[in-house]
Each structure stands twice: as structure tokens, then as C-alpha cells.
Amino acid sequence: MESLNLRLIHALQIDGRASLRRIASVLGVSEQVVARRYAALCESAGLRVIGRLNPRPVGQTVWALRVQSAPGASLGLARALAAREDTRWVQLASGATEIVCHLVAHRDGAQDAPVQLLDRLPGVTSITAQRVLRLFKGGPTTWGALTCALDQDQRDALAPAFAPPDARSPSVELTELDHVLLAALARDGRTTYAALAAEARCHESTVRRRIAHLRAAGALFFVLDIDERLLGSPTTTAIWMSVRPAHLAAVGAALAEHPEVAYAAATTGRTDLLASVLCPDDEYLYDYLTDRLGALPGIDAVETAPVVRTLKRVGTVGRHRNRPGGTRRG
Template sequence: MSDSDARLIHALQLAPRATWSELSRVLAESPVVLSRRYERLRESGVAKVIGHPSGFNISRNLAFVEIDCEPGSLAAVTATLVELPMAMTLDVTSSGTCLIATLIAPDDESLATVLLDTLPSLPGIREVQTHIATSTLKTGDNWNLRALDAEEAALLPAPRPPRARAARTLDPQFRSDLMASLGKDARKPAAALARELGVSEQKVHDAIARLVHTKQFLLRTDVTSAWSEWPVHVWYFADIPPRQLSTVATALSAHPEIRYVGTSAGPANLAFDVWLRNLSVIHVFEERVSSLAQAGIKLRRQVILRTPKRVGHVLNDAGRFTDRYIPLSGL
């Protein structure tokens, strides 16, 4: 990755809908150059500004499911789950028969239906272990490339707050359609969104400001892990002594390599995933994690070899974005 590409992606990770002129003042390159660079990265599937409803803030509606498949059935099970809107992300582990599905549902009943009816009925699934989220401390939209220094990052514009005259509530269908369009491409101009949705440009600006300000919708700039120089993706499911769970979870959320941290109810009481520079540092990382607790931590790792789907976007075998996007429904 070139330094210029890394700086642009980091800037977009911190300010996903900043204008090219605003980014130009920080990155010291012309708006046209920045726009063309981003289009090159986006069209090649390396990086993309996307978003998703913030179901991570809804306890019991988010679950991480370890799905063990019969030998030879992993591809078929994965292909089926890719089409499931509530399967936000799918990660294939190094075992060759297991995948981890991040499920996000609009309500308890929907999640229960997927866990108790949909998954058990799929041919080829041998066993399912479910970790239901009870709290979330860090999500992937907080992870960044760390290519800008603190002074540069501070110059990036914060999201604009809603206007005083902006509507406080949104029509449910308009809200759903807008989030689906932003989920596919969160840098789509307000004018294009207005034409697509049949509303005024001002209404789009107001709605986006409201959704982002109230954290109903999370914007993020995602990058292919291999291209990011942190190619080793590992999920961990940990059993932490209850008295230390909050302390350990908070400490983990401060680690820059870690993308998600959350407490859970299930076989493990803490789930987190991390991107590392290489496999040789994995044991050093685990030693650091273990040192966070006074009593012992039981760690179980799942090394990820492929991610067929991330935040609703279908990825190719190289982990790059394709044109296919399956909106999260009902959130």
C-alpha cells in the first residue's frame, strides 16, 4: 500500500462523508486527485466507504455463531448464508469445515427464528455454537490504518449535527431505503440519493445527519485485510473470570489491532477479533491478552482464511469487494 493511499483511507475512516475539498486541506492534495484515487481503490475492490444500521447497540439482537459443517458442505452452506440478510458477515476458519456468522436481527423473535429454525434446517450443518452479544465496546468502524498523525486527524471535519428545523423522526420506508443505499455506497452524493429516493436534497442531508448523530446508522471505510498490511484475521472466544470481565473487555478495546470487542452469553463471555501483521506475532498477542487478568483467561482462537461477506457486501476469494450487496433488513 502506498503512503498516499493509506493516508486517504485513514482520512475516510475518520470522516467518511467529508467532501474532497475538506479532505484536500488535510492531505495537501487536490480534490480531483483524491477523488480519482478513491475511485481506483473502490473499483478494484480494495477499499470502500459503507455503513450499516447500528444493531450493535441492541443487546440480544446480535450474535456470533460458530457453524461446523459436514465435510464437503462448507461451500454450499456459505453460499446459502451469503443470501441471508441477517447474516451480516461470514468468516471461514482454517479448519476447512467451520465458519463464523455475525447475525444481526431487528428483534429477539427474528434472531430466535434464524438460530432455532433456519440454521438447523440447512443441509450440511453439523453443529452450531451461539454467542449472543450482551454489550459492545468496539466495532470495526473504530479500526483505522493509523497513517495520519494526531494533528492531521484533528483537522478532519466532524459529522454535521442535524439542523434545528430538521425532522426528528423519519418515515420508516424512507429511512430503510436511505440506509440500504448508504450501506452499499456511503459516499454517494446527496443529490444522487435525492433523485434515487424521490425526495429533496435537503431532506437527504437532514436524514443522514439525524441517523449519524443519533447513532442509528454507522459509517465506516473498510479495506481488504491483505492489502491493509494486517492480513492475519483471528476471532477469539474467551472465558474471563466474571469479576474481571469488564476490566479486560475495556482494556482490549484500547488495542489498535482489535476490531471488535463485546461481552456475550453462551459458551464464552467475551468475543473479539483482531487483524495482525503476521502469524508469528499471534502468541505474543495472546500473552498480552492473558496478562490483562489476574486469574487465568481461557482463550479459543479461530484463524480466518476467507471472508465471503462483510457488512452485507459480498467479497471475492481475494477478500475484495464485488458489486453485490445484500441490505440488512428490518433494522
């Protein structure tokens, strides 16, 4: 990918709502050039900025699911899961014999959310559900190492005036206005304040204040929806690890620093740590498992599952359904 495109992607990863004028100034090019490149990436790569809620402050619980299906039913089941509003990162793994995905549930119904899912989807034979306890890497930090195209001064110039979301942020009570704004930002995180105000039927200044409040409270952040293969790492592997409790925090923190790791979280269940690793080929993955992961103390067992197709990332399923390797969202 061209250098300017990578720098633009990195800029949006830092602050998805930064204006194109501000980005152009930091990159040292014209606003027109940035606008053309952004439009081209949206069209050719399905690039989108997505507004996301930080689960715990708004009363949500996240489950990491491994779904087994009847023979021949996995692709149809994965598509059904991808079409749901409460799922993200729906992937076929292990030679398409299982589905890995995340399920977001409101805290009031969190305990039986996986059971309800099993009841509503035909073809499911079993579900392994692990509740996410602590996020070490993911959300706004997913592509950090893959999009490291800007120097420190440029990163500082683009950094938003809001602290990164934290699971320990205080609770936030969402209003009716918030729900309208969040629905629009989930479709397009760069929707203008004027358009948001028109949809919410209120003053633009009210929309600005409310979004700033949600971001400052750690309840709202913005992520990129883009095919990770375009960033130079074509293969994804899900890794489940059994880690001794005394080492769990240290291993999670170490994984967060690995450039190969896009996601790492502590979970309940038979294994304690789930990670998603991006590697260019099998030899690289082997070296990562033996040299990098194997050097971390406290890991007793590792299970890997190559992802063969990604049907949904962070956004809703939309256009580019026939793109090789998985569906894209528009």
C-alpha cells in the same frame, strides 16, 4: 501501500461521507489527486464506504455464530450465508472446518433467529449462537490502529459533528424514507444527497436533514469495506475467552486499546468475550497470546481459530469473487 493511499483510507475511516474536497484540503493535495486515488482503490482493492445501523437503537440484536457443517459442505454453506442480507463477517476458520459469522435479527424474532437459520440452510449440523451484549471495539473503530496515518490536527479537522454510535443510545423509530435511504447507503455510503433524493423522490434538503438526524441520534454510522491484508496485517484469528464477570469490562476495555484487535465484544454463552485479532504471522500471534493477552487478569480460558478465508465483511457480496483469499464486494 503508499502513504497517500493510507492517509486517504484513514480519512474515510474517520468520516466516510467527508467530501473529497475536504479530504484533499486536510491532506494538502489537490481534489483531482484524491479523486484519482479513491477511484483506483475502489477498483483495485474493492474499497467501499458502507452505511450501517447501530443495532440496539433500531431494535436489532446481533448474534455471533459458529456453524458446523457436513464434510465437504463448508464452502458452499459459507457462500450461502454470505449471500444473505442479515449476515456480515462470514469467515471460514479452523482449516475450513467451521464458519464464523454475525447474524443481525430484529428484536421481535431475535430469540429464534439462529434456529430459523438452521432450518433454512441445508448442510448445517450444528450452530453455537452467542448474543452480543456489549461492543468494545468494532464498527467505526475497527481499523483505527491499522490506519493511523494522520496526525491529531488532521484527525480533528475530519472528525464528523456527530458522537460515535453507542449501544445505549435512545431508540429511534425508522420511517419509510429511512428504509429507502438506508438501503442505498448500504450499497454505497458515499451516494450523493442528490442521488439519494432522486431515489427517495423527495427534496435534497429533506434527505440531508434525515441523515443528519440518524447520525446525531447514534442510529447510523459509516464503515470501510476493505481487505485488511492491504493494511499490513495478513492473518486473522478469532479468539473466544472465558472471563470472570468482575473482570469482563476491564478486559474488554483493554482489548479495545490493543492495535492488533479489530473487534471485541462481550457475549452470552459458554465463553464471555469474542475478539478478532490481526497479526502478520504465527510468531507474532504467539507473542500476542502469551505476552499481551496473558497479562490481563481475569481470563480463565482462551480458544483460538485461524481464519483461512473471508467471504464477506460488512457489505453485500459483489464483484472480485476470484480474488485470492476470499470474495470482494464492489
